[in-house]
Amino acid sequence: MLVIAGCSGGAGKQDAAGQPSKAADSGSEKVLTIANATDIESFDPQNNNNTQSEAVLVNMFDYLLKNDSSQKKVPGLATSWEKVNDTTWRFKLRQGVKFHNGDPFTAADVKFTFERLSKDAKLKQNTYYKNLKEINIIDDFTVEFVTNGPDPLILNRLSRMGADILPSKYIQEKGIDAFMKEPVGTGPYKFAQWQKDNRVELVKNADYFGGTPKWDKVAFRVIPEASTRVSELLTNGIDIASGVPTTDMKRIQGVNNMKVEQATIQRVLHLIMRTTPGSVTADPKVREAVDLAINDKEIVDSIAGGAGIPTRTSVTPGNFGADPSLYNQFLYDKEKAKALLKEAGYANGGPKVTFSAQVQYKEIAEVAAAMLTEVGFQVNLDILEASKFSEKLNSKKFNELFLLGVGNSLFDASNNYNRFKFENAKGETDYNNPEVEQLLQAADKNMNPEDREKQYQKVQQIFAVDRPTIYLYQLKGNYGIGPKVDYKPRLDEMYFAEEIAPAKS
Structure with missing residues (x-):
């Protein structure tokens, strides 16, 4: 097994339990170590569906x-x-x-x-x-x-x-099976090893057409708990920590030349709901009650420390087709939410819903679930490890509600609605609105930008009423950065190692 160690604050040797110990400085190797909350899905770029996978694979x-x-x-x-x-x-x-x-x-x-x-x-x-x-x-x-x-x-x-x-x-x-075990690309870094749910290690491709890569080794460590990522950064176990809680920013900023970079990113938190006939969330009044019960601004302020922008659309500024009238907006009316549940037939006990979220968003899910309970919902909160969440997501096995952070690597509104097209929605949301379907299919082929923009803006207005999903807020990414690297976060959340430079002495 390769040992990550180097002047950049690499992951270092491992103890007998296989856990990384304090980083070592070899004085010669340039090693970049990045910590994320979740692992990649696989090394098949065509069979991945999350930003964390892409952020690693762009280097290979x-x-x-x-x-x-x-x-x-x-x-x-x-x-x-x-x-x-x-x-x-x-x-x-x-x-x-x-x-x-x-x-x-x-x-x-x-x-x-x-x-x-x-x-x-x-x-x-x-x-x-x-x-x-x-x-x-x-x-x-x-x-x-x-x-x-x-x-x-x-x-x-x-x-x-x-x-x-x-x-x-x-x-x-x-x-393809052999390729998955020993993946081969043309990128600046080559595959070295993958310990699932632990780390991916890459080494430089000395023959890269773009010139000799900056780093000898690049490691992507999987550290689900944000507090642990911060601790690893503070002890030089890693160079970059994603998803730093705002409560920990003061622990990092200025300490031993460390800093925190905050950047608006493409990711929007969705609370996706089933419209499957027979499910309690098939009733539009129940879905509206979910929307009105959750105070997005309070979640941003109390949990995200202000690092977010409430929104009623996932097509945020900078993406083609954005509707500014729905951005930096949210609805909250607890009493109306209670009234809607009564109108839906839940005067004597609210609807039972299972609300699933991955551990990365545990605190947000807990607060949202409490808000739903306050208006009358009976909530079964299901917090899953990243791999289990991904498994259920891919097999479309979630029940009434699930929380999902969705980015947009297309920088176009079409990316936000692909999962809600009739064929793709089957088994997940089962959303079926013929007007939306017609608009989405037409926009896919429309070469007139002005008309196409209006089609997507119309879809957003319909979604604001239909609510197959409700939007909580657009995230701001908080990145802890160690003293041995210069790094500016990207809007698309990619980690191009060649854009991350060793800090000047």
Whole structure:
């Protein structure tokens, strides 16, 4: 097993129980160690569905295009691109690139990647790419993408989760299972090891086309408890701690040259509800009562320490299709919530609901559940470890309510409503509004930005009434940063190790 140790505050050696001990400084290796609350799902980029996975995998794999810190499209494995017509785009590919196993990168890898992604409906990212009709190889370093009808988001799709380019020869010869055990990409860092629910370790790719990577090793540690992440930062066990509680910020800021960076991020907390016939939340009055019972501002102030912005939409500023009238807004009316439950037939005992949340959002869920109980709901609060929560999420096994933090790597309103399309909603929310479905399907192909924006704004206004989900607030990310790194958090929550520099002495 690789030992993480280095001048950047690496994870260090491990004790007999397999737990990391205090960081060591080798004086030579440059090691970057980042702590997150949850682990990756797997090393299959096309079968992941959370931001934490993507934030790790972007260091191992490359997209055809990248988003810079201002979300401008810049070259990745494609050096240039042009729109041939509304359904066809042509890409010139970078030459001289090798995968981590030495295989050369060519158009065949692009074709393999996107044919698998667009045709295998079992892949979690398939829904974002199934509009791809053909990927045609013009020559070894030129490909054309043909879509089923116009796609206003093709460039957005090619620079986000799922679009990581896979090694076709390696997977075709060895199989996907072998690839999952020894994943291979073209990125600046190569796979070293994965201890599930503990850590992912990467080492530098000395042959990276973008130049020699900054770090010798990069480790992503899984530390679910925020207080433990803070303690590890303060003892130099890690370099970056995500999700620092506001109550701990003073413990970090200025201590031994440590600091806290706070950044608005894309993530919005959703309280998603079943509209399945027969469920108590199928009644719109019950869903409205849930909305009115929860005081979003109080949760932001008391639990998040002000690090959030209440919202009635998940399409926040900076994303295409945002509706400003629903942002920085919330509803709270405890008495009306009680009245709505009586109107719904719960005058003598409120509806029983199971409310699920992962441990990362435990405090928020507890306060929200107490608010629901106060207006008459009988709440079974189900707090799950991250892996169990992910398992239930992927299998659509939640009951009436579940709390989910959702980001937006597309920077477009369509990303926020994909799960509520009729086919995707089956078994999860079972949401079915024909007007919303028509608007979403039309917007997917609308090449007129002004019309398309109005379609998504209309959807947001309908959601504010229908409430298949209610929005609590847009999160602000609090990151604890150790003295040996310079780091500015990104809006999309990605950890590009090449954008994180060793601190100047």
